[in-house]
Each structure stands twice: as C-alpha cells, then as structure tokens.
Amino acid sequence: GIQVEQSPPDLxxxxxxxxxxxxxxxxxxxxxxxxxxxxxxQLINLFYIPSGTKQNGRLSATTVxxxxxxxxxxxxxxxxxxxxxxxxxxxxxxxxxxxxQGTELSVKP
Amino acid sequence: xxxxxxxxxxxxxxxxxPLSLECTVEGTSNPNLYWYRQAAGRGLQLLFYSVGIGQxxxxxxxxxxxxxxxxxxxxxxxxxxLLSDSGxxxxxxxxxxxxxxxxxxxxxxx
Numbered sequence: 307g308i309q310v311e312q313s314p315p316d317l318x319x320x321x322x323x324x325x326x327x328x329x330x331x332x333x334x335x336x337x338x339x340x341x342x343x344x345x346x347x348q349l350i351n352l353f354y355i356p357s358g359t360k361q362n363g364r365l366s367a368t369t370v371x372x373x374x375x376x377x378x379x380x381x382x383x384x385x386x387x388x389x390x391x392x393x394x395x396x397x398x399x400x401x402x403x404x405x406x407q408g409t410e411l412s413v414k415p
Numbered sequence: 416x417x418x419x420x421x422x423x424x425x426x427x428x429x430x431x432x433p434l435s436l437e438c439t440v441e442g443t444s445n446p447n448l449y450w451y452r453q454a455a456g457r458g459l460q461l462l463f464y465s466v467g468i469g470q471x472x473x474x475x476x477x478x479x480x481x482x483x484x485x486x487x488x489x490x491x492x493x494x495x496x497l498l499s500d501s502g503x504x505x506x507x508x509x510x511x512x513x514x515x516x517x518x519x520x521x522x523x524x525x
Contacts, residue, residue, distance in 0.1 A: 337512050347503060349516040356512075390457060400466075401447055401509045402474065405459040 308333045312393055312406035319383050319413050327378040327409045329393030337396035338369055339403065340378050344389045352378070352391075383413045417442035419517040421506050427523045434479075434493040436520050438506030441487065447509040448489040450481055453519075454502045465489060496524045 309332040340352040353360050353367040369376040390410045394403040422437045450462040461474045463481035471481050478497050482490045501524045506517040
C-alpha cells in the first residue's frame with residue numbers, strides 16, 4: 307500500500323517564526339488533505355490539496371503530485387498553532403485516508 | 416450546518432468487557448462514515464467505513480466490528496475488549512473529497 311512519510315517528526319519554534327512541514331507519498335494519489343490536531347484531540351481540516359497551491363491566512367500548502375510530495379507552510383507562528391499536523395492521502399474513490407505519522411509542533415511564547 | 420457527535424467522550428473498561436461507541440451526524444443525509452483509531456504514537460488507522468445503512472467495509476481484521484443501523488448513526492462494537500484496543504477512536508464523515516472528524520472517544524482498557 308501507499309506509504310506516507312512526514313518530516314520533521316517534531317518541531318519547536320519561537321512565536322513569530324516560520325516553518326515548513328513536508329509530506330512524501332509513495333504512489334499516485336487523488337486526494338491529499340492536511341489536518342491539525344489540537345491538544346484536546348480534535349482534528350481540524352486545513353486543506354484539501356491533491357495538486358497546486360492554496361492559502362488560508364498564515365497557512366499555505368503546495369502539492370507537487372508528479373514528484374509525490376506536499377508542503378505545509380506556517381508563517382508568523384502563534385502558540386495556538388501548537389499540536390500535531392497530519393498529512394493524509396487516498397488513492398481510490400472510497401475516500402479511505404492513509405495518514406502519515408504527523409509532525410508535532412510546539413510554539414513557545 | 417453539519418455536526419458530528421461521538422459518545423462517550425471517555426471510557427475505562429476492563430479486559431473482556433463489551434464495547435459500544437456511538438457516532439451520529441446531523442445536517443446531512445446518506446453520508447459516507449468512517450471509524451479511525453489513533454494509538455499512542457500519533458498515526459491514525461482506518462478501521463471501518465460505510466457508504467449506507469447496513470453497508471460496512473472492514474479495513475483491518477481485529478477484535479472490533481461496526482454497524483450502521485440508521486442513515487446517520489455509526490456504531491463501533493466489541494464483544495470482549497483486549498488491552499490492545501486502548502486508544503483514541505475517531506468518527507468521520509465525508510463531504511465531497513473532504514473528511515470531517517468528530518471529537519473522539521478515549522478508551523482505556525485495563
């Protein structure tokens with residue numbers, strides 16, 4: 307099956323810093339999503355981005371499907387950005403997502 | 416607007432006891448529904464998905480089962496819990512190509 311690898315596994319930032327999270331996947335996909343899991347466990351959708359670039363406020367994402375990777379950019383980080391960021395992919399029409407192991411981000415004040 | 420509920424929020428159960436976790440979705444009809452488990456160490460694993468009432472697909476053979484008795488209700492069950500069933504159980508529904516997750520149930524099996 308498809309393998310999804312995220313890097314780095316852990317990241318510590320000072321408030322105001324920028325960061326880039328990476329997601330590599332081993333085969334062609336038709337669905338790629340980024341999620342943020344807050345400290346209470348709630349998973350929040352950030353982007354649906356099987357290809358191209360999207361921006362939402364301080365967050366943006368780029369997926370290069372032909373090279374099988376996606377990047378999540380966080381600019382001017384805030385303490386509320388802390389949590390685990392997951393990349394998830396699907397390769398069929400059933401919407402069955404395969405998750406990476408996540409990047410745990412800690413933003414210090 | 417659509418909302419997804421999970422019950423209970425937290426559960427502590429002895430080994431060998433039965434389990435029933437409930438997920439309900441409001442504000443939509445005939446959604447695709449999913450059960451995921453997140454064990455310690457972060458990654459989420461798809462357990463079951465359903466495209467309609469009574470239609471269940473199992474992704475990982477194990478000690479759990481799922482049922483969909485009503486259009487917007489998805490239930491995760493076990494007859495006898497194992498220690499390895501401990502984890503964070505998340506229900507999700509699908510709109511278009513995006514999945515939306517419920518608040519989850521934390522299960523600890525002792």
